[in-house]
Amino acid sequence: MSDKTINISDVVNLPLDLKEQKKALEQKSPAVVEGKVKVYDPNRDNVKNLLEMLKNRLSRQTVSSLVGCVHCGMCSDSCHYALARPHDPTMTPAYKADQIRQIFKRHIDWAGRVFPWWVHAKTPKNDEDLNRLKNIVFGTCTGCRRCTLNCPMGVDTAVLVRLTRGLLTELGIVPEGVFVVDKDSWETGNQMGVSQEDYIETLEWQQEEVQAELDDPSFKISIDKEDCDFMYTVNPREIKYDPRSIGYACKIFHIAGESWTMPSFGWDQTNFGLFSGDDKLGGYIAKNLYEAARRLKVKRIVISECGHGYRSSRWEGYNWAKYKQDIPSESIMITLIRYINRGLIKVDPSRNPLPVTYHDSCNLARSGDLTEEPRWILERVCTDFREMYPNRSDNFCCTGGGGALSMVEYKPLRMEVAKIKADQLIATGAKLVCTSCHNCVDGLSDLIKHYKLDMKIVQILDLVAEALVIPEKNEKK
Amino acid sequence: MSEFLRILEDEVQIVALAFMATVYTIRLIWMFRFKAGKEVTNPVGSPRVGAAYSMMNVAMPWAMESARKNLSFYVQFVIFHLGVLVAITATFILPYWPEFFEAEPIVRIFQLFMGAAFAVGLIRFIRRITSPVMRLISTPDDYFSVALLTAWFAAGVFAMPNQHEISEWPLILFFGMTTLFLIYVPFSKISHYLYYPFTRYFLGKTMGHRGVFPRKKGGEKPAGME
Numbered sequence: 001m002s003d004k005t006i007n008i009s010d011v012v013n014l015p016l017d018l019k020e021q022k023k024a025l026e027q028k029s030p031a032v033v034e035g036k037v038k039v040y041d042p043n044r045d046n047v048k049n050l051l052e053m054l055k056n057r058l059s060r061q062t063v064s065s066l067v068g069c070v071h072c073g074m075c076s077d078s079c080h081y082a083l084a085r086p087h088d089p090t091m092t093p094a095y096k097a098d099q100i101r102q103i104f105k106r107h108i109d110w111a112g113r114v115f116p117w118w119v120h121a122k123t124p125k126n127d128e129d130l131n132r133l134k135n136i137v138f139g140t141c142t143g144c145r146r147c148t149l150n151c152p153m154g155v156d157t158a159v160l161v162r163l164t165r166g167l168l169t170e171l172g173i174v175p176e177g178v179f180v181v182d183k184d185s186w187e188t189g190n191q192m193g194v195s196q197e198d199y200i201e202t203l204e205w206q207q208e209e210v211q212a213e214l215d216d217p218s219f220k221i222s223i224d225k226e227d228c229d230f231m232y233t234v235n236p237r238e239i240k241y242d243p244r245s246i247g248y249a250c251k252i253f254h255i256a257g258e259s260w261t262m263p264s265f266g267w268d269q270t271n272f273g274l275f276s277g278d279d280k281l282g283g284y285i286a287k288n289l290y291e292a293a294r295r296l297k298v299k300r301i302v303i304s305e306c307g308h309g310y311r312s313s314r315w316e317g318y319n320w321a322k323y324k325q326d327i328p329s330e331s332i333m334i335t336l337i338r339y340i341n342r343g344l345i346k347v348d349p350s351r352n353p354l355p356v357t358y359h360d361s362c363n364l365a366r367s368g369d370l371t372e373e374p375r376w377i378l379e380r381v382c383t384d385f386r387e388m389y390p391n392r393s394d395n396f397c398c399t400g401g402g403g404a405l406s407m408v409e410y411k412p413l414r415m416e417v418a419k420i421k422a423d424q425l426i427a428t429g430a431k432l433v434c435t436s437c438h439n440c441v442d443g444l445s446d447l448i449k450h451y452k453l454d455m456k457i458v459q460i461l462d463l464v465a466e467a468l469v470i471p472e473k474n475e476k477k
Numbered sequence: 478m479s480e481f482l483r484i485l486e487d488e489v490q491i492v493a494l495a496f497m498a499t500v501y502t503i504r505l506i507w508m509f510r511f512k513a514g515k516e517v518t519n520p521v522g523s524p525r526v527g528a529a530y531s532m533m534n535v536a537m538p539w540a541m542e543s544a545r546k547n548l549s550f551y552v553q554f555v556i557f558h559l560g561v562l563v564a565i566t567a568t569f570i571l572p573y574w575p576e577f578f579e580a581e582p583i584v585r586i587f588q589l590f591m592g593a594a595f596a597v598g599l600i601r602f603i604r605r606i607t608s609p610v611m612r613l614i615s616t617p618d619d620y621f622s623v624a625l626l627t628a629w630f631a632a633g634v635f636a637m638p639n640q641h642e643i644s645e646w647p648l649i650l651f652f653g654m655t656t657l658f659l660i661y662v663p664f665s666k667i668s669h670y671l672y673y674p675f676t677r678y679f680l681g682k683t684m685g686h687r688g689v690f691p692r693k694k695g696g697e698k699p700a701g702m703e
């Protein structure tokens with residue numbers, strides 16, 4: 001195990017890396033030319049712009065969180081950063097939120113405008129200050145909302161961090177990784193820049209795999225088929241790195257006798273707007289998905305296993321896109337429960353004998369409604385399910401949330417604070433850690449490797465697919 | 478009772494209260510001028526139940542890990558806020574129903590609450606000075622607010638016997654500080670009680686809508702089974 005401790009000043013003083021921004025400018029990247037992705041301009045008055053945007057972006061909810069903090073310090077024990085670095089008070093959630101609160105007090109709130117010193121109201125002086133602000137809100141918080149649910153006042157620190165990220169994103173003062181993913185999202189409609197060709201090819205490949213496994217040439221993954229029961233949407237990571245999960249899901253839909261389709265565009269259920277704080281990008285990606293469902297006249301949208309994808313597509317996206325939810329959407333976990341409960345698929349738990357624990361994704365359990373659903377499934381598809389403590393909405397972040405996986409410059413700090421999660425995992429004694437989130441899969445994989453834990457990561461679909469009893473007629477001869 | 482104390486207990490308090498109410502009203506109008514975020518999604522739970530649950534959070538230490546794990550801090554919180562409630566009540570009873578404090582047990586009960594709150598105030602002040610976390614997030618207003626409240630409780634302990642015929646100084650001190658409070662509070666973090674219902678309501682409404690509040694302990698029927 002690593003016993004290295006990062007010097008926090010090395011993190012907050014990390015410079016603004018502009019390689020990708022410059023490259024995009026030189027290549028005349030469409031998202032940059034059209035002004036969808038903002039590029040940092042040192043000749044602009046960025047401080048002034050930030051202050052103007054702040055005024056326009058405040059809502060009653062954010063203002064209440066800005067004025068509501070009493071500096072009681074109760075949130076200091078909630079955050080995995082603070083718990084893993086007890087010697088470092090800058091990890092306290094209130095301190096992180098204070099970075100934007102101080103600016104709000106100085107320019108918008110009254111006591112701070114008159115007596116700034118008295119309430120620590122401050123103004124950023126230059127771009128260096130904005131860069132430091134960037135390193136705090138992107139580098140020391142995963143927006144997991146654990147502090148939010150543990151604040152006696154109900155202050156939503158994670159929302160304030162996202163608000164600040166959004167302001168900085170508009171100025172191009174962002175980590176390189178965030179810039180790249182934002183650009184890819186605008187240009188390709190998915191956050192990993194997967195081309196339509198690759199997407200279709202991957203689906204065809206999975207179709208062939210399942211056909212061979214079931215020895216059933218009638219199995220088909222239909223693309224853009226109208227009037228199906230539901231439209232299945234996935235995480236680009238599934239196309240790029242884990243296409244088996246698409247095969248598993250579609251095989252289960254087929255056995256359950258469903259009619260489903262996948263859209264050729266608008267298939268990315270994830271949304272980097274959640275992490276970068278860019279509501280415009282969030283609205284664009286979410287709207288692509290909702291429009292696809294409308295175009296295909298489906299009755300439902302089913303969202304594959306991903307915490308931030310579920311939160312964005314099911315909850316936040318409609319608000320960002322100002323889009324009325326006329327077609328219901330659900331997580332694939334709900335779909336699976338329906339199948340198992342109605343006997344549409346049969347599962348044999350003895351095929352998953354290893355001890356399994358479940359990691360609640362923050363976005364499913366704290367910003368979404370799914371805590372009992374994964375447990376219900378796991379209790380039916382494996383024989384030794386063990387709770388992790390704390391769990392459900394008290395669980396700790398995988399430490400890769402909030403887009404942290406795309407920001408390599410903060411990885412050493414992320415790995416250091418992952419200690420708290422590593423200890424939580426070790427205490428279960430499980431050999432498999434199951435999570436219903438592709439982002440958590442990567443976050444947890446990083447820490448399992450870093451802390452050399454004897455564990456493997458799986459998702460619900462992996463375990464259901466393993467336990468799935470293939471009906472006779474489909475079984476390979 | 479001297480005329481000075483009489484005016485301090487009555488007219489001055491009314492003027493200070495009116496000032497506080499005016500500033501609070503302006504403050505609320507200011508807050509409500511910011512646009513309200515709206516949920517346009519189909520709900521899973523009830524925003525109303527979520528909001529109610531969220532508002533009651535303060536009385537459910539088991540519902541929040543930060544309170545569960547810091548029960549002593551929670552007890553301090555309860556004592557401190559009961560002290561505030563008792564002291565505020567006293568500021569109304571002393572001028573308008575002085576006979577109430579003729580019964581010694583009542584005086585003792587009020588003194589007990591304020592004395593306990595004073596002790597908690599001291600602990601909180603020391604914590605704010607000694608803990609690196611608290612020092613980092615504390616502003617001069619935070620220190621001043623705790624110090625002022627703690628001193629007010631101490632003044633309250635001495636003022637409760639309400640013996641202006643023997644000595645008026647404890648009462649003058651207590652009501653003098655009350656006046657200062659009423660004028661200072663709307664500009665300080667002590668006004669958090671004004672925001673508490675809103676902050677908790679907004680969070681509760683969203684979380685209730687999404688089915689996160691009331692928080693699940695397990696054993697509930699999963700969705701997808703209907």
Ligand code: SF4
Nearest residue numbers: 069070072073075151
């Ligand atoms: S965010 Fe909440 S818990 Fe943290 S210091 Fe502020 S009021 Fe206290």
Ligand code: SF4
Nearest residue numbers: 079141142144145147
């Ligand atoms: S949202 Fe999560 S990571 Fe961010 S400060 Fe709060 S507890 Fe820490």
